[in-house]
Amino acid sequence: MTTDxxxxxxFRHEYARLVAVLSRRVGVQHLEAVEDAVQSALMRALETxxxxxxxxxxxxxxxxxANNNLIxxxxxxxxxxxxxxxxxxxxxxxQEQVPTCYMPGEVRDDLLRMLLVCCDxxxxxxxxxxxxxxxxxxxxxxxxxxxxxxxxxxxYKRLARARNKLRQHCGHFGELSHEQFESRIxxxxxxxxxxxxxxxxxxxxxxxxxxxxxxxxxxxAGILAAHPVGQAPETCALLALMHLHRARLxxxxxxxxxxxxxxxxxxxxxxxxxxxxxxxxxxxSAHGRVFxxxxxxxxxxxxxxxxxxxxxxxxxxxxxxxxxxxxxxxxALHKLNRAVAVAEWQGPAAGLEVLDSFEPPTWLIGSYLWTxxxxxxxxxxxxxxxxxCYRGQALQSAPTPAIRELLERxxxxxxxxxx
Amino acid sequence: MPxxxxxxxxxxxxGEAPSPARMEEMYASFNAWREKFQDNLVDMxxxxxxxxxxxxxxxxxxxxxxxxxxxxxxxxxxxxxxxDQAVEIARESPGVGMPGSSVEVREIATT
Numbered sequence: 459m460t461t462d463x464x465x466x467x468x469f470r471h472e473y474a475r476l477v478a479v480l481s482r483r484v485g486v487q488h489l490e491a492v493e494d495a496v497q498s499a500l501m502r503a504l505e506t507x508x509x510x511x512x513x514x515x516x517x518x519x520x521x522x523x524a525n526n527n528l529i530x531x532x533x534x535x536x537x538x539x540x541x542x543x544x545x546x547x548x549x550x551x552x553q554e555q556v557p558t559c560y561m562p563g564e565v566r567d568d569l570l571r572m573l574l575v576c577c578d579x580x581x582x583x584x585x586x587x588x589x590x591x592x593x594x595x596x597x598x599x600x601x602x603x604x605x606x607x608x609x610x611x612x613x614y615k616r617l618a619r620a621r622n623k624l625r626q627h628c629g630h631f632g633e634l635s636h637e638q639f640e641s642r643i644x645x646x647x648x649x650x651x652x653x654x655x656x657x658x659x660x661x662x663x664x665x666x667x668x669x670x671x672x673x674x675x676x677x678x679a680g681i682l683a684a685h686p687v688g689q690a691p692e693t694c695a696l697l698a699l700m701h702l703h704r705a706r707l708x709x710x711x712x713x714x715x716x717x718x719x720x721x722x723x724x725x726x727x728x729x730x731x732x733x734x735x736x737x738x739x740x741x742x743s744a745h746g747r748v749f750x751x752x753x754x755x756x757x758x759x760x761x762x763x764x765x766x767x768x769x770x771x772x773x774x775x776x777x778x779x780x781x782x783x784x785x786x787x788x789x790a791l792h793k794l795n796r797a798v799a800v801a802e803w804q805g806p807a808a809g810l811e812v813l814d815s816f817e818p819p820t821w822l823i824g825s826y827l828w829t830x831x832x833x834x835x836x837x838x839x840x841x842x843x844x845x846x847c848y849r850g851q852a853l854q855s856a857p858t859p860a861i862r863e864l865l866e867r868x869x870x871x872x873x874x875x876x877x
Numbered sequence: 878m879p880x881x882x883x884x885x886x887x888x889x890x891x892g893e894a895p896s897p898a899r900m901e902e903m904y905a906s907f908n909a910w911r912e913k914f915q916d917n918l919v920d921m922x923x924x925x926x927x928x929x930x931x932x933x934x935x936x937x938x939x940x941x942x943x944x945x946x947x948x949x950x951x952x953x954x955x956x957x958x959x960x961d962q963a964v965e966i967a968r969e970s971p972g973v974g975m976p977g978s979s980v981e982v983r984e985i986a987t988t
Contacts (some may be wrong), residue, residue: 467901469897469898469900469901469904470897470901472897497894498894500900501894501895501900504903504904505924507904508904508907508908508911508921509921509923596896596897596898597896597897598893598895598896601896601899
């Protein structure tokens, strides 16, 4: 009796594969029926396999059961529809012709198609990420809520809106032309970027949960990049930046779960393999005419990954990338980051100069990010009083105890932190 | 070594179905539990279907009764040195972790 034959994340990823294949076959308007059929097939697998062991081909086993479940459910549905149409004088719904196994290459294409569906403009923007986490990553509404810091009810609402749209626009999700596919890539990348940053930047205390979201984003971006059309330079740059950030994820926390500053991190803990992958994707991304925000962000991440130490980081290049980023995707945060990079490169006074004539938006003034940077730069310039004032504000607006603790360490008055 | 019959009970009605992510956790905890107690697990038994018959001298009737507060969902047989150990095995089994479920442990008397 074998118990550990299943690959990691078999249930979640098999769920994604089955939902993608089956909903392509019967149409996305039946997405809910497909999800139910797959869910109960996996449940049956769990109950059976824990007792009798895993069959030789677990995927085929679950496929059979899910497929049968779905045919049964749709028959019932069709029966009801026919009964209704008899009275309404409507055309009867055609019987589905459903093959009973995976076709070669089908899974990859169908996962990609599902990804395009989840990120389609017909789906409300705030539903896209939630729909992707449900159908392509196998998380429940509750689990999605925990990961995105929204309520379970909110997740249900977003899923329901998405499914409604899929029903209304089901004709729209047929075969895509080359051009249509190409035109949807930016939307897909945006959702994948969001998924990744939810994992990477979230203040979630549990590292495994954050890592999981990052890994899912990388997996889905990999599906997109595996397709000749999907492998746009932006997608490659996005994958580069994901791998380069993922490589450093574990090193951001100390053993007690506290956050570590970049200069405090043990660079030996960075994942060299992931850095290698990131650099490969970065090289692949360097073609075409577009320099996207993903290129700029991947460039910054690569500079950090390649620097032998904090002090020997090529801050001039980091500052230049932030300047580019500011142009491509204007944001006060990018300016703030550029000021930090310039301060490391040319000294704190030069950093302050970047922010000199800058009027930050109100959301940034109230954020610890803004006040912490000002406190740090003023302290290093010797403006003790101004620094103390900003320091107080920064500590007060720290969103989590871990961040507050980090700020206290970073903004200690007295000796500058480095000679 | 004495053997014990473990009877899994649960509240009737369907709770929320576990997500695939949750199933992965259940699968992992089940395997960990089975590995820990592999020498004790004599017969993994199985799930019992919801409908059955009650046979009496008067004949067979439908049962178990739907109005029952708890339904028997499955069974298995374990081998243990003592009732305490059998209880320990059952207590750590993933089936006990589900809300509203319980396991009844009864020694199978051989003398």
